[in-house]
Amino acid sequence: MEMFEQQKVFKVADYIKMGEFLNMFTFRVIWQALLPVQEAGSNELFTATRGLLMILYEMDSRRPYTPPDHWLIKEVKASSFLVDLDKGKKTAMFILLKMPHIIPFGERVKVFRKTVYNERVSLGLCDSQSTTPQSTLITVHRSRIVEDGYRQLAQQPVRAIKGLIRVRFVNEQGLDEAGIDQDGVFKEFLEETITKVFDPSLNLFKVTSEQKLFPSSTSYIQENYLHLFEFVGKMLGKAIYEGIIVEVPFAPFFLTQILGYGSSSTYSSVDELPSLDPDLAKNLSYTKHYEGDVGDLDLTFCYDEDIMGRLETHELVPGGKAIPVNNDNKIRYVHLMAHFRMYRQIREQMLAFKRGLNSIVNPDWLSVFSAPELQKLISGDTADIDISDLRKHTQYYGGYHNNHKVVNWLFEILEKDFTPTDRAAFLKFVTSCSKPPLLGFAHLEPPFSIRCVEVSDDQDTGDTVGSVLKGFFNIGRREPVGRLPTSSTCFNLLKLPNYQKKSTMRDKLKYAIHSNTGFELS
Structure with missing residues (x-):
């Protein structure tokens, strides 16, 4: 009201000019070494000007x-930070941390990913010619995904969680499900865990x-609730660390607290209370x-x-x-x-989650990253x-x-016949997330895949020489009008019947993605 409607004490144009200066x-001051790096944190003038700048930002x-692009500074190149990171230098990272907004968001994501990769190398978590990373195997029952995951992972050392985790699912009949995979099946476990723990009914x-x-103030009714919050924080951290996109929309004020901005002397809870x-x-x-x-x-x-019908007064x-x-x-x-409502x-819940x-x-x-940018890092791009x-x-x-008739039809349908909403639904159908990866599909793990299917999912035993040849040459094919496309979201895999008409595929695909039928997670 005061800033935008009444425009007091300053007009919006004044804030823009202040921010620019x-x-x-x-x-x-930093880039041209007018103030030595080691003195920047204690210099009163720098602290004051940067403090006001960050308030405006x-x-x-x-x-x-x-x-x-008001905050970007063209002469700064993210490539210089990447070079410095490779050489183990900290100066560039210091500048980046002090003024994150001067570099485009996508470039900062690249620096973040490079930093994670460097740590993985230093911890021996990446495959190399001389070593193979150790893995942690957990067994998870379908009906107890959160409980089994918490029991087996909560006490694991941090290095093990950062490393390779293999998951063996046990079905409702108590039988091991086929396949142990560090990417696809773990992605499914992570997504299922996050979906369940963030369900408000819990x-x-x-x-x-x-x-x-945002954290529930009455979550204390859950046994070991703070340990659960810490476990949830670890699982979300693992998703960010691995670059796995999870569609979890956080309240802006909670994102601010995750980043630690709420403890700043310049932060006011009143500003974010509407969220x-x-x-x-x-x-x-x-x-x-x-x-x-x-x-x-x-x-x-x-x-x-009001706590479950009982009125409790907080002073x-x-x-x-x-x-x-x-x-x-x-x-x-x-x-x-x-401050009471926001913090x-x-x-306790927020601190456990952050821990x-x-x-x-x-x-x-x-x-x-800013709070909105952190949400993008977690949930993907909104474009x-x-x-x-x-x-x-x-x-x-x-x-x-790539040049198969059905594949050509698919991408033509996506580009010309589908709306942005349809395309988002399609991506969610295949990957479980409606938003594309921040740095493009080259960074989607596991890679986006399309497979020609011959039979129903319950009869599908994988590719055979015969099925591959039939799919490739389009041999002895009838229009599979009774079949919908299905997906294995844990592998980002679209199972697409070999349709004989583009119109049939368009109708079947549209029906499948909007009715949530055809999911086959395991």
Whole structure:
């Protein structure tokens, strides 16, 4: 209201000018070595200018007010950071951490991935000519995915979780499922675990009015709830570490807390309260701007919470239940109430979650991202699918190849007949995530694949010489009108019947992706 509608104390144009000046000023100080790196953290002028700059940048991250690419500095190349990382230098990384926004997001993701790769090499977690990384094998029953995963992984050393984890699933009949694979089956385990633990019905997490996730303040009813939060943090950290995209939408204020920005002296909970409780934010704004005697509102320094039908009163300050809100202390009340709802109420859960996440992913590596960018790192890009990039990095099985008639039809349908919504549904159908990888499909693990299928899923035993030849040469083929496309999301695999008409494939594919039929996860 004050910044955009009333435009006081400054106009929006003034904020843009301030940001432009401060951005270049702090950049010049570091990049041109006007201030030695070791002194930058203690210099009062640098600390003050950078502090104000980051406030302006974080405001822009919450609600954009600057032109596109306003914060980028053209003379900075991400390639120089990658070179320095290869040489083990820290200066470039220091600059990147101090001013993450001066480099395009995609380039910072490359630096992040390179940093992870370097650590994996140093820990001996990558295949080499002389060594093969050790793996951790866990056995998980389909009906107890979270419980079995927690029991076997929660106490594993961090190095083991960062390394290769192989999963053996046990089906409902108690029989081992075929196949142990470090990429596909583990991806399925990770996705299934994350889906279940973030389900609000479990009461570890709640959703805002915009269906964004944050820790539940009543999660303590779960046994060992803090250990569970730490485990969940580790699993999300593992997904980020491996570059596995998971469609988990977090509340912006929780992302800010994950990054540690909430502990900054310049951070105000009031700014992000609307992302948690817009109604409370409006009420506090009304209290702040109330022109009469605030005492008429009959408020005290406490918050009443309904916990399963029982009213529990939380005091914002000691004895707050007996302290009335008046015109002199209303600003303090507004900030304390926002701080309680945004931080104090879920502090233990948030700290446990961060402890797990940061044990896998160094918090300094994540500090190069803003809260919205961290969400992209977790859940992928919001842009439309680049069909040419997808086709370029697709693998084929069962006789299909890049110039096969059915494959040509598929990509024509995706590009010309499908809407962006259809394309997102298609990607979710095959990979379990509707968003493309941040750096393109070359970085999708496992690679996107298409396989020609001959029989129903329950009869499918894999490719044979005969099936591959039939798929390749299109031998003895009838229109498979009774078959829908299916998918193995754990392997990012589309199982596509060898349709004889493009129109049939288009209709079947559209039906499958929008009705969620045909999923075969295991």
